[in-house]
Amino acid sequence: MGAAGGSQATSGGRPGDLGAINPTVESSKSELALMVSLSHGFWKKDFQVLQEPGNRSHWCVVAYWEEKTRVGRLYSVREPSLDIFYDLPQGNGFCLGQLNSDNKNQLVQKVRSKIGYGIQLTKEVDGVWVYNRSSYPIFIKSATLDNPDSRTLLVHKVFPGFSIKAFDYEKAYSLQRPNDHEFMQQPWTGFTVQISFVKGWGQCYTRQFISSCPCWLEVIFNNR
Numbered sequence: 001m002g003a004a005g006g007s008q009a010t011s012g013g014r015p016g017d018l019g020a021i022n023p024t025v026e027s028s029k030s031e032l033a034l035m036v037s038l039s040h041g042f043w044k045k046d047f048q049v050l051q052e053p054g055n056r057s058h059w060c061v062v063a064y065w066e067e068k069t070r071v072g073r074l075y076s077v078r079e080p081s082l083d084i085f086y087d088l089p090q091g092n093g094f095c096l097g098q099l100n101s102d103n104k105n106q107l108v109q110k111v112r113s114k115i116g117y118g119i120q121l122t123k124e125v126d127g128v129w130v131y132n133r134s135s136y137p138i139f140i141k142s143a144t145l146d147n148p149d150s151r152t153l154l155v156h157k158v159f160p161g162f163s164i165k166a167f168d169y170e171k172a173y174s175l176q177r178p179n180d181h182e183f184m185q186q187p188w189t190g191f192t193v194q195i196s197f198v199k200g201w202g203q204c205y206t207r208q209f210i211s212s213c214p215c216w217l218e219v220i221f222n223n224r
Helices: 028-050 106-115 169-175 181-185
Strands: 060-066 069-077 081-085 093-095 119-124 127-132 138-142 154-158 163-167 192-197 216-221
Touching (some): 060 119, 106 192, 127 192, 138 163, 154 163, 163 192, 163 216
Parallel strands (some): 081 093
Antiparallel strands (some): 060 069, 060 216, 081 119, 119 127, 138 154, 138 192, 192 216
């Protein structure tokens, strides 16, 4: 089931050996500059709260975005796994449907209705896995999924019922170099994964940047 990059997949709820599925190349530098300017003001206040004494047990925080607008506050994750879904009947965890959004865009509303069971984030010994619980594809960008020598980041398509190791701590530490502009400019740690529901972005799509996607997540991992 190889794609560009020779990736394979496994289905089911438990993460399996999965590389990348149908990756598409994006222009990461211009998107990086855009996302830093978008998120800097939103993140700063919330992150200060998360860094207060007694609040450092989280292993990641999650932000939900609709196009260029962040919806709601950061969701701090302390349990080994987290379900992110749209409607309360879909499970216990981060319910996106409970967030207050003023976005009336028809495409945004359409994609919201397709999130359904959403995704599951699971922290394992070898890294963090994302399992697609929904009925539609999700799209993921993570530096630890790519060749360390690559000048661009890939967007990986994950089909319903499949899982992918979206983040590898060991690889992230090896990539975080003092002169690495991209990692130094990411919010606080540089340990960031972006996930879009239903709609992809990048060179092979009409949307070049994730900030043009209707509904997406930003996951920031704690590097401590």
